[in-house]
Amino acid sequence: MTNSHPPRRPYESLRRMAQAKQTHADIADAARRLFLAKGWAATTVREVAREAGVSVPTVYAAYTSKVGLVRALVDAADLSADPDRMIAELEAARDPRRQLAAMAGYDRRLFESAGDLIVVIREAGRHEPDLTSVYDDARRIADRTRAQVFAGWPDGTLRSGLDLTTAVDIYAALCNIDVYKTLCIERDWSPQRVEGWWIEALERELLRPAE
Known part of the structure; x- marks a missing residue:
């Protein structure tokens, strides 16, 4: 009897963790660039998401809010x-x-x-x-x-x-x-x-x- 389940990729959980860390870093870098270029008030979460190449929900999932982003940058x-x-x-x-x-x-x-x-x-x-x-x-x-x-x-x-x-x-x-x-x-x-x-x-x- 053959196994119908596809083989698990080794270190998949580590790969996902690394990707999540990179996404967090990309969002933070994008926020910093925009805050410095436009200021805090003029920068929106949507613009941060677009700059980072992610969705708006991804930004909120990673940092909760603009203030959460600032705390991470600090x-x-x-x-x-x-x-x-x-x-x-x-x-x-x-x-x-x-x-x-x-x-x-x-x-x-x-x-x-x-x-x-x-x-x-x-x-x-x-x-x-x-x-x-x-x-x-x-x-x-x-x-x-x-x-x-x-x-x-x-x-x-x-x-x-x-x-x-x-x-x-x-x-x-x-x-x-x-x-x-x-x-x-x-x-x-x-x-x-x-x-x-x-x-x-x-x-x-x-x-x-x-x-």
Whole structure:
């Protein structure tokens, strides 16, 4: 008696998973291109689907909404800046100066790879409450990371009279997308030069001078 069922293709489930991941990536790439070219408000899910070469229901199945797409792009931007590298450098460093350098390096990589997207999300958030939460969540995570690092330093590391909250505020005032874009675009600095200046400025503003 012969088997009437067609033979199963090996690794079919893995193939479907790989195809689904590629579809997700194609949709995210299309959304990023359109958000940067047209802005958040002017971009529709239908246009994202057309740009990605998929159906509108496929976009919704993958990301639920435009806000879901933005959250995915934020996560991808974080990965592009190599947070694992920053964490490894923070763990390996015993010197606060090297830890500041690790964080500044992450910020430079983030702004270099996704600075334009960050600006689009922030500006759109001024009129779209859901996007406001996306930007604010990312900012709070960054602040918590810096506060955790600073809190682990020995007493007397921060400049005299500088409390933890103010130290985090000063870091945010120096290492942000506006400063990065001003120096790189308006003043023609290289990203590496910005990173080096950040490190020097952070040491000067946050750390007690060596005696």
